[in-house]
Amino acid sequence: MAEYKPIRKVVSGNYAAAYAVKHARVQVVAAYPITPQTSIIEKIAEFIANGEADIQYVPVESEHSAMAATIGASATGARAFTATASQGLALMHEMLHWASGARLPIVMVEVNRALAPPWSVWDDQTDSLAQRDTGWMQFYAENNQEVYDGVLMAFKIAEQVNVPIMVIESAFILSHTYDVVEMIPQELVDEFLPPRKPLYTLTDFDNPKAIGALATPDDYYEFRYKLAKAHEEAKKIIKDVGKEFGERFGRDYSDMIEKYRTDDADFIFLGMGSLMGTVKEAVDRLRDEGYKVGAAKVRWFRPFPKEELYELAKKVDGIAVVDRNFSFGQEGILFTEAKGALYNTSARPLMKNYIVGLGGRDFTLNDVRKIAEDMKGLIERGELDEEVEWYHLKR
Amino acid sequence: MEIPESVKKRLTLPAEEYFYAGHTACQGCGASLGLRYVLKAYGRKTIVTIPACCSTIIAGAWPYSTLDVPLFHTAFATTGAVISGIEAALKAMGYKVKGEDGVMVVGWAGDGGTADIGLQALSGFLERGHDAVYIMYDNEAYMNTGIQRSGSTPYGAWTTNTPGGKRHFLEKRHKKKVIDIVIAHEIPYAATASVAYPEDFIRKLKKARNIPGPSFIQLFAPCPTGWRSPTDKSIEIARLAVQTAYFPLFEYENGKYKINMPNPKKEPKPIEEFLKLQGRFKYMTKEDVQILQEWVNRQWEKLKKLAEVFG
Numbered sequence: 089m090a091e092y093k094p095i096r097k098v099v100s101g102n103y104a105a106a107y108a109v110k111h112a113r114v115q116v117v118a119a120y121p122i123t124p125q126t127s128i129i130e131k132i133a134e135f136i137a138n139g140e141a142d143i144q145y146v147p148v149e150s151e152h153s154a155m156a157a158t159i160g161a162s163a164t165g166a167r168a169f170t171a172t173a174s175q176g177l178a179l180m181h182e183m184l185h186w187a188s189g190a191r192l193p194i195v196m197v198e199v200n201r202a203l204a205p206p207w208s209v210w211d212d213q214t215d216s217l218a219q220r221d222t223g224w225m226q227f228y229a230e231n232n233q234e235v236y237d238g239v240l241m242a243f244k245i246a247e248q249v250n251v252p253i254m255v256i257e258s259a260f261i262l263s264h265t266y267d268v269v270e271m272i273p274q275e276l277v278d279e280f281l282p283p284r285k286p287l288y289t290l291t292d293f294d295n296p297k298a299i300g301a302l303a304t305p306d307d308y309y310e311f312r313y314k315l316a317k318a319h320e321e322a323k324k325i326i327k328d329v330g331k332e333f334g335e336r337f338g339r340d341y342s343d344m345i346e347k348y349r350t351d352d353a354d355f356i357f358l359g360m361g362s363l364m365g366t367v368k369e370a371v372d373r374l375r376d377e378g379y380k381v382g383a384a385k386v387r388w389f390r391p392f393p394k395e396e397l398y399e400l401a402k403k404v405d406g407i408a409v410v411d412r413n414f415s416f417g418q419e420g421i422l423f424t425e426a427k428g429a430l431y432n433t434s435a436r437p438l439m440k441n442y443i444v445g446l447g448g449r450d451f452t453l454n455d456v457r458k459i460a461e462d463m464k465g466l467i468e469r470g471e472l473d474e475e476v477e478w479y480h481l482k483r
Numbered sequence: 484m485e486i487p488e489s490v491k492k493r494l495t496l497p498a499e500e501y502f503y504a505g506h507t508a509c510q511g512c513g514a515s516l517g518l519r520y521v522l523k524a525y526g527r528k529t530i531v532t533i534p535a536c537c538s539t540i541i542a543g544a545w546p547y548s549t550l551d552v553p554l555f556h557t558a559f560a561t562t563g564a565v566i567s568g569i570e571a572a573l574k575a576m577g578y579k580v581k582g583e584d585g586v587m588v589v590g591w592a593g594d595g596g597t598a599d600i601g602l603q604a605l606s607g608f609l610e611r612g613h614d615a616v617y618i619m620y621d622n623e624a625y626m627n628t629g630i631q632r633s634g635s636t637p638y639g640a641w642t643t644n645t646p647g648g649k650r651h652f653l654e655k656r657h658k659k660k661v662i663d664i665v666i667a668h669e670i671p672y673a674a675t676a677s678v679a680y681p682e683d684f685i686r687k688l689k690k691a692r693n694i695p696g697p698s699f700i701q702l703f704a705p706c707p708t709g710w711r712s713p714t715d716k717s718i719e720i721a722r723l724a725v726q727t728a729y730f731p732l733f734e735y736e737n738g739k740y741k742i743n744m745p746n747p748k749k750e751p752k753p754i755e756e757f758l759k760l761q762g763r764f765k766y767m768t769k770e771d772v773q774i775l776q777e778w779v780n781r782q783w784e785k786l787k788k789l790a791e792v793f794g
Contacts, residue, residue: 115572115575115576116568116571116572116575118564118567118568118571142575143575144571144572144574144575145571146567146568146571146611147611148564148567148607148611149603149604149606149607149610150603150604150607152560152561152564152604153561153563153564153567153603153604153607154564156557156558156560156561156564156565156568156604157564157565157567157568157571158568159557159561159565159568160532160555160557160564160565160566160567160568160569160571160572161568161569161571161572161575162568162572163555163569164530164568164569164572164573164576165572165576166571166572166575166576168568168572182558182560183558183561186557186558186561289553290530290553290555290569291530291553291573291576291578291586292553293527293528293552293553296548296550296551296552296553296554297548297553297554298542298543298545298548298550298553298554298555298556299553299554299555299556300555300556300557301539301542301543301544301545301546301547301548301554301556302539302540302543302544302545302556303544303545304544307544307545
């Protein structure tokens with residue numbers, strides 16, 4: 089193994105994604121432009137134009153077709169990638185099911201953007217979380233580095249379990265904000281991520297297969313079970329690949345939930361994506377003031393790391409779930425998942441849901457402090473005031 | 484089954500079969516006949532994509548397949564996009580695509596999946612210039628869901644959502660001219676074909692193979708179940724569709740039109756000849772028949788003019 093010397097570049101989250109696509113030696117990209125995803129596919133096109141990447145680029149006429157063409161490419165046996173956001177992801181919905189049902193290891197970068205109306209181009213997780221039941225795995229990046237690392241790991245994981253993966257980043261907060269990203273020299277990426285070896289392809293002319301055929305009630309059920317099982321098995325592969333990534337490149341991703349100063353915490357914040365960077369910074373400051381708090385960042389929302397959540401939950405008195413998303417008629421989506429995951433366990437921390445940052449509303453250090461104060465009071469009193477708080481609401 | 488050389492010599496179609504017997508098509512199905520011809524023309528190195536349509540079922544439920552070539556089943560609207568992705572992947576993986584020894588990428592979709600829900604993906608495929616062949620098998624309604632009208636259903640037809648009745652609620656729109664929409668993209672090769680003229684169809688398939696870029700063939704494929712016609716009359720009906728100029732055979736190649744009628748000098752037969760064998764037209768009044776005849780005449784004159792001017 090060659091010695092690892094990272095190449096440091098100051099790039100946006102979107103450019104980090106594009107570099108990862110290049111380094112992963114993706115063979116086919118089919119994509120349709122949508123704010124704030126566009127600079128990913130622009131950068132990839134630039135790589136192709138400059139002769140830096142050998143990619144077949146299909147500039148499709150819609151996101152539905154973007155996913156369909158990516159599916160066609162992946163089924164043929166190529167390493168295939170696409171990217172989208174918000175409305176585009178919603179338009180893809182039908183084909184997301186197709187990609188997972190056909191067991192294709194597609195990787196897609198999804199830029200979290202609020203759904204309209206009212207029109208909004210800003211950060212909001214409801215678009216990706218609304219795809220929860222499509223059979224895709226979901227990785228939420230906190231920063232540009234995790235976008236880059238996430239795409240590389242996603243291909244390695246997806247191609248082992250034959251389940252597609254969304255690597256998710258925040259609109260503008262990551263997609264268009266420049267930060268230092270440590271990139272990996274091509275030959276070391278190649279060692280980590282060798283060419284895809286598909287189980288079935290459409291090019292096996294001597295032993296042709298029909299992919300996606302009708303399954304009667306006698307068989308459909310087992311197909312679903314196999315996909316469910318693949319998600320369960322993926323947990324170990326995620327940990328193994330995350331560990332290997334850490335050993336090779338110094339950034340360990342073996343935990344599906346990143347724990348930040350949680351060891352002796354009285355209560356923790358639970359959330360996903362870029363807002364957890366703010367939470368971690370706030371935790372440092374709160375710690376300095378004597379608050380015993382920590383942050384737990386859910387990296388993988390699907391498969392859901394309920395075992396890791398239990399290990400955390402059993403040690404704390406409270407969990408403040410910060411959701412930049414909402415399921416109408418119920419509550420924040422991570423909140424539902426976290427409560428559900430703990431129901432059949434002995435862990436019974438006090439849990440409250442804070443709905444924050446929808447449509448790009450700023451979520452600041454001061455907001456984390458206020459939530460910490462609120463949680464501290466609730467834990468002392470030992471009861472909830474309300475289960476779900478629309479934290480920023482103009483009253 | 485081995486076919487003796489002496490017999491092979493007399494055949495006007497390729498002897499090879501890549502479409503197994505024992506499939507689940509209805510009796511007299513034009514679509515299954517069409518798909519069999521496609522595979523005869525293209526052989527083993529063919530990748531077929533089928534969206535939601537009768538052929539989804541005809542191709543067989545898991546773990547069976549009627550097709551002896553790789554097959555990708557896909558969602559209704561996506562044929563054009565999926566074949567684009569397959570073609571791109573083949574090129575990325577170093578395969579030769581199209582041409583005599585190249586891999587053939589084939590989209591095989593019904594009229595609903597082409598004229599209606601798949602039109603956008605079809606347009607994208609054509610406009611981007613992928614090396615693949617898109618075949619629309621036209622049975623003039625959503626047959627797999629139980630005979631609902633599509634954009635390709637002709638004027639005066641009964642379907643289950645244009646059922647006639649007291650208020651004479653029949654199809655009142657003329658057939659969408661998908662081939663004209665396709666030609667508007669100025670692709671290298673587009674053609675109409677009919678299961679009643681298999682030699683002509685296979686000749687066109689082979690031509691499509693050797694012309695780089697996207698090709699499109701609209702194949703007339705009778706459906707006895709949906710057309711309420713005798714199962715042994717499918718070929719006769721398909722022949723009459725051509726002979727009445729209701730569905731004329733022609734090619735559009737690099738900007739030039741060429742009409743391929745079997746008897747070029749003969750005047751088209753009256754449309755009644757085509758209508759009378761099919762129960763789906765039984766609710767048409769004399770006025771309805773006249774309206775359809777005028778549409779046929781108009782389209783036929785237009786095509787002849789095109790062939791004359793751009794021949």
